Amino acid sequence: MEEANGASVRWHQLRLYVDNHLHDRYLAPPLTVVVAALLTLWVPVGQALLWAGVELVVIAVYVSVYLRFRRAPAEDAGRWARRIALAHGAHMAMWSSIVVWAYQPGDLSSLMFVMLVHVGLISLTVVMSNPHRRLLLSDLVAPAVALVGPPLLDGSLFSVGLTALGLLYIALMLLVGLKIHASTLEALVLRQRNDQLISELERQVKRDALTGLANRRHFIETGEEELQRATRYRHPLALLMVDIDHFKPVNDTYGHLAGDEVLKAVAAVCAESVRGNDCLARLGGEEFAILMPETGLDEAGAAAERLRVAVERLRCELHEGLVTPTVSIGVAIIENTGESLSSLMRRGDRAMYAAKAQGRNQVVIAPALAA
Numbered sequence: 186m187e188e189a190n191g192a193s194v195r196w197h198q199l200r201l202y203v204d205n206h207l208h209d210r211y212l213a214p215p216l217t218v219v220v221a222a223l224l225t226l227w228v229p230v231g232q233a234l235l236w237a238g239v240e241l242v243v244i245a246v247y248v249s250v251y252l253r254f255r256r257a258p259a260e261d262a263g264r265w266a267r268r269i270a271l272a273h274g275a276h277m278a279m280w281s282s283i284v285v286w287a288y289q290p291g292d293l294s295s296l297m298f299v300m301l302v303h304v305g306l307i308s309l310t311v312v313m314s315n316p317h318r319r320l321l322l323s324d325l326v327a328p329a330v331a332l333v334g335p336p337l338l339d340g341s342l343f344s345v346g347l348t349a350l351g352l353l354y355i356a357l358m359l360l361v362g363l364k365i366h367a368s369t370l371e372a373l374v375l376r377q378r379n380d381q382l383i384s385e386l387e388r389q390v391k392r393d394a395l396t397g398l399a400n401r402r403h404f405i406e407t408g409e410e411e412l413q414r415a416t417r418y419r420h421p422l423a424l425l426m427v428d429i430d431h432f433k434p435v436n437d438t439y440g441h442l443a444g445d446e447v448l449k450a451v452a453a454v455c456a457e458s459v460r461g462n463d464c465l466a467r468l469g470g471e472e473f474a475i476l477m478p479e480t481g482l483d484e485a486g487a488a489a490e491r492l493r494v495a496v497e498r499l500r501c502e503l504h505e506g507l508v509t510p511t512v513s514i515g516v517a518i519i520e521n522t523g524e525s526l527s528s529l530m531r532r533g534d535r536a537m538y539a540a541k542a543q544g545r546n547q548v549v550i551a552p553a554l555a556a
């Protein structure tokens with residue numbers, strides 16, 4: 186499952202792991218101080234201070250690695266996993282060292298202390314590291330190795346028994362951790378599929394299936410936003426209503442599929458002739474619209490004429506025969522009148538029908554609306 190869903194899931198696993206451990210920023214330093222103070226019961230003060238000093242540096246290092254990871258672009262999860270494993274491994278090794286080093290054979294209080302540290306290490310590892318299987322394993326290595334320390338020093342049946350129980354405990358925790366890991370991974374994969382589906386649906390809702398252009402719904406949404414912006418900042422906004430001439434005979438003569446090819450070819454010419462921030466849409470049938478922000482009358486008229494000529498030059502060499510479409514274009518401009526989008530579109534449409542009435546394959550500019 187991990188392989189199939191690739192880099193993005195691995196990155197999310199790492200991200201979850203790091204997010205879980207970022208609480209350490211606030212918890213680990215005071216805990217280090219408390220444990221160093223307790224350590225002085227069994228080891229010289231200088232050694233306890235040295236341990237606390239090194240551990241505080243290690244905490245600073247791994248927290249800074251985590252914070253840099255959170256700002257990094259989502260790539261190269263493998264390299265970051267290695268860095269994170271190293272940084273966090275050092276932290277785990279420091280705490281595991283207590284288990285071996287602070288244990289005084291025969292001293293029940295030190296045994297309880299090291300066991301407490303142990304239980305804390307293992308349970309925190311299982312709870313926090315499960316999003317990432319390899320890091321879960323590497324985090325468990327340090328406490329597992331430390332477990333064999335006390336009985337080596339002591340050798341009593343009691344300590345060996347405790348160690349055996351501890352190892353069993355680690356094995357159970359590992360099983361639980363891997364189970365949690367599997368469900369976390371499944372949730373991540375599902376979330377990723379969900380995100381993909383949602384963005385695909387969002388794309389489909391906004392697109393016209395035949396031409397790939399924006400559809401009417403998306404055009405109206407964008408149009409309302411552009412209109413608000415143009416009105417607020419008193420900037421010009423131009424609208425071109427574009428309709429293919431005599432399109433019905435194309436369908437009737439060559440068939441609907443051939444008509445679709447012509448629609449796609451005209452859409453492609455329109456797409457080539459608009460600027461990046463223009464909004465081009467197929468409103469339906471053989472009608473297109475282009476919204477041009479920051480565009481005045483002269484500029485819009487010139488753009489419409491360029492588009493008309495570009496379509497006129499188009500030669501659709503279809504299987505069924507040659508089609509040379511033309512378009513009629515109506516141009517309407519909004520200038521500080523508080524006009525609505527539907528009114529602007531109506532004026533654009535009227536100008537486009539005027540172009541049809543005047544013989545087609547031409548551009549007509551809508552008269553300005555009185556302020």
Ligand SMILES: Nc1nc2c(ncn2[C@@H]2O[C@H](COP(=O)(O)OP(=O)(O)OP(=O)(O)O)[C@@H](O)[C@H]2O)c(=O)[nH]1
Pocket residue numbers: 395428429430431432433434436440441442443444445448469470471541545
């Ligand atoms: N192939 C195809 N045809 C479509 C599609 N949508 C609408 N049409 C056809 O487009 C044609 C539009 O015809 P009319 O509205 O009469 O306009 P026209 O023939 O282009 O004539 P004028 O606009 O007056 O120049 C109709 O035959 C519709 O069936 C489509 O998605 N694919």
